Amino acid sequence: MSYHHLSVLVHRQAEKYGDKIALKYRNYETAQWIPISWNQFSQTVRQAASAFVALGVKEQESIGIFSQNKPEWFYTDFAAFANRAITIPFYATSSPAQAQYIINDAEIRFLFVGEQYQYDAAFNVFGLCASLQQLIIFDRSVVKDPRDVSSIYFDEFMALGEGLPHNDEVEERTSRASYDDLANILYTSGTTGEPKGVMLHHSCYLEQFYAHDERLTTMTDKDVSINFLPLTHVFEKAWCYLCIHKGVQICINLIPADIQMTIKEIRPTLMCSVPRFWEKVYAGVQEKINETTGFKKTLMQDAIKIGRIHNIDYLRLGKTPPLMIHLKYKFYEKTVYQLLKKTVGIENGNFFPTAGAAVPDEINEFVHSVGINMIVGYGLTESTATVSCTLPVGYDIGSVGVIMPGVEVKIGENDEILLRGKSITKGYYKKAEATAAAFDADGWFRTGDAGYFKNGQLYLTERIKDLFKTSNGKYVAPQALETKLVIDRYIDQIAIIADQRKFVSALIVPVYGFVKEYAKEKGIEYTDMAELLQHPKIVGLFRARIDTLQQQFAHYEQIKRFTLLTEPFSMERGELTNTLKLKRSVVNRNYAEVIDKMYAE
Incomplete structure (x- = not known):
């Protein structure tokens, strides 16, 4: 297997695979999947790389990508690498405040935005970001703000690279590309505190290519992968780079909610998921x-x-x-x-x-x-x-x-998993204290x-960090209980409450459709969801199902009281991170009254 730096990977693969399909995306107007060959992929990346020089992008400068998954994402990523620039992905669902934090922290001048939501969020904070010079819009149908005089569309950006006017400059930069260069800064949305920019160098990805080639021996260039998770997520991002390294065809699912439809249209052999x-x-x-x-x-x-x-x-x-x-x-x-x-x-699954x-x-x-x-x-x-x-x-x-x-793992104090190896980050961007705290004296990452x-x-x-200590001094691991209960067909989301409390309780978001069906079967009458979720028969149904599922837990770990919520936890209210992990402190704050009521005598 040959190994190529990400700055030239697409071009080397184009030399090998030519007109074979590299990428596909769904055209929603025609409901057809549009193929992009390795040659087209390579040519588009070369053109975008030239356009970057025309914009004035410098080596090791940070470029932001704030978008849903799109083919343009890949063009931007690899064109940036050709110029030794760093790409910084934003979750498509990031709030204007989150976008503002990342733009300012990484001093981003050029931000690529996907659709109307991302454009609006970025434009709203434009004036609050000293470094930000220009938005480049992937989607042609985005309506610009009347006050916007600087943004351009992606096709206008690409026009700057037409005929490859700056190809020599790009080639020169690529020749200086090294595995010690920074490739990405990935901001973790963090269930606690402000986001931290995880620095991933080109060497981190190279190391993962070696490791996965050795481990995943059945993965070949005959495979077809559908990308379902956001490209901001390290799992999907590193996976897609691996797919490109392997010559695997990537089918880009543009709208996350459509995965059930697109997976049936593509019938992939590979897919990362949660x-x-x-x-x-x-x-x-x-x-x-x-x-x-x-x-x-x-x-x-x-x-x-x-x-x-x-x-x-x-x-x-x-x-x-x-x-x-x-x-x-x-x-x-x-x-x-x-x-x-x-x-x-998934009948073709590898x-x-x-x-x-x-x-x-x-x-x-x-x-x-x-x-x-x-x-x-x-x-x-x-x-x-x-x-x-x-x-x-x-x-x-x-x-x-x-x-x-290639990864070393050992178990440290408090049973903490410690890591060492070439795929491990060298630290957090501009956060020396957080970096120092994350590593022990021997270089093990906590x-x-x-x-x-x-x-x-x-x-x-x-x-x-998530271990709860009840007021009786007992330790409870909320995730173990949540993982056990979330498989119940009636439970959609659950938050365990126990920290500094005398017993374990839970906030539960039911699968509303199933609860309504059950009510119909049992002839339960109600005027609204709030009334239904307080009905003794519904509460009894959940009590029985929870008790069955939590039998294996110690008495002090079991849920004594619970409240059924009339609406799901949401990102908008800050209760979920961009990767849909629970922000416990926000949930505790937002539901303080409901929680206190469960502990009232």
């Missing part, structure tokens, strides 16, 4: 089984049972399944499993990396039982994504797998995650 995606697949199948009766129901239940014996009890442990089990499995593979995978859009949160054991077992090759992994922005991942044989349900080649090793595999227990 556990929530598989939780929804699982909930859908459970729903189908609940609706079905008679022979069909028995068949579906038996298929999952046989799949579990075949794949979990035998293949996973490297054993040969008994002949009868194997024959039954083969039958279900062509019928039940095939139909299930087709319904989701493997599906999943990370970003804990994968509930039930989901993990179910996905493997029906023959979906899910790889569970663990990583951080600071580790350029993957630290560990499960192997096809010998993985333990509940673990996050075996450590990647992850803030607690864990342990068993059978050579890494297990996560909790976020150290």
Whole structure:
């Protein structure tokens, strides 16, 4: 395998693959997927790189990208690398205040914005950002503010590079590109405090290419990956760079909410996702089984049972399944499993990396039982994504797998997972104190995650910062309980409350549709959602389901009281980060009265 610096990677791949398809995106007006060949990809990147010189972009200058996933994102990224510039991704959902913080912290002059929301948010803070000179707008349909005299559209930006007027300058800069150059600064939205800019150098990505080539041996240039997570997320970003390095075709899902539709149109072999995606697949199948009766129901239940014996009890442990089990499995593979995978859009699946949160054991077992090759992994922005991942044989349900080649891991004080290696960040941008605090004297990076090793595999227990201490002095890990409960079909979101309180309580966002259906079945009358969620029968339903799911927890860890909320936690109110992680301090503040009521005698 040859390894190329990101500044030339696309061009080297174009020399190898020519007119083969590199990228695809959906044209929403025609509902067609538009292919972009490696040659087109390379030419567009060269033109954009020339346009950067025309704009006056300097080497190691920071360029901002504030957009949904789009092909233009890739052009901008790789054109910046050709000029030895640094790209800084913003979440498409970032608020104007978050955008303002990053622009000022990284002293961004040129900000690429995707659609109307991102343009409006950026234009609103333009006057508050001393460094900001110009917005470049990806989407032609964005309506500019009448006061806007400096913004240009992406096609106008590209026109500056037409005929490659500054190609010599670009080539000269590229020749100076080094693995010691900074590639990205990724701002973590942080569940606590202000965002920190994680510095990732080109060497971090190179190291991950080595590690993944060694580990993911079935990934080839015949694969098709659909990108579902935002390119701001280190998991998707590092994955897409790996796909380009491998010659994998990337299909860009432009609208996050459309993934259920686009995945069926593309039927990919690869897709990175967060556990929530598989939780929804699982909930859908459970729903189908609940609706079905008679022979069909028995068949579906038996298929999952046989799949579990075949794949979990035998293949996973490297054993040969008994002949009868194997024959039954083969039958279900062509019928039940095939139909299930087709319904989701993943019948061509090679493997599906999943990370970003804990994968509930039930989901993990179910996905493997029906023959979906899910790889569970663990990583951080600071580790350029993957630290560990499960192997096809010998993985333990509940673990996050075996450590990647090239990464050193040890368990420190308070069971904290410590990391060392070339893929680990060198620190936080312009934050010397935070950087110093993140590393110990021997250069080990403190992850803030607690864990342990068993059978050579890494297990996560909790976020150290998230450990709650009840007023009785007992420690409670909220994530363990949340992960267990969120698989319930009636529960959409949950926040455990316990810190400095005398017992554990919870705020629960129900799946409103299912609650309404249940009310209809039971003949419960109500005027609005608030009244329905306080109805004794509904409260009783949730009580029973919570008690069943939390049996394995110690008495002091169990939820004693809970409140069903009439609206979901939201990013707008600051209760969720851009990666949909719970900001506990904000939830506690926003729901202070509701919480206090649960603890009133």
